[in-house]
Amino acid sequence: MTYGNGSVQSFAYDAASRLDTLTNNLGGSATTHDLAQMFSYNPARQIATVARSNDAYAWQAHYNVDRSYTIDGLNRISPAATRCSFAACPARRCR
Numbered sequence: 001m002t003y004g005n006g007s008v009q010s011f012a013y014d015a016a017s018r019l020d021t022l023t024n025n026l027g028g029s030a031t032t033h034d035l036a037q038m039f040s041y042n043p044a045r046q047i048a049t050v051a052r053s054n055d056a057y058a059w060q061a062h063y064n065v066d067r068s069y070t071i072d073g074l075n076r077i078s079p080a081a082t083r084c085s086f087a088a089c090p091a092r093r094c095r
Helices: none
Strands: 008-013 019-025 035-041 047-052
Touching: none
Parallel strands: none
Antiparallel strands: 008 019, 019 035, 035 047
């Protein structure tokens, strides 16, 4: 797909019709700002990893997170261990 500003975006798919590579070619020719993203999938057809050709677009604000829920074998989220409440509206509370 070519945009009005000359940028080109292309898509490549694997044999299972899943997105394999998404390429953004800014300016229509090779530049240092171009980005290709390559996807891999788990057996449930969910995106497992994304590899990028240009780290200039990588998000750097990562921090450690302790999630209080788990995913079961059917991809359902188990209940979170933390309870919440809404101080602004005391009548509404999580159980």
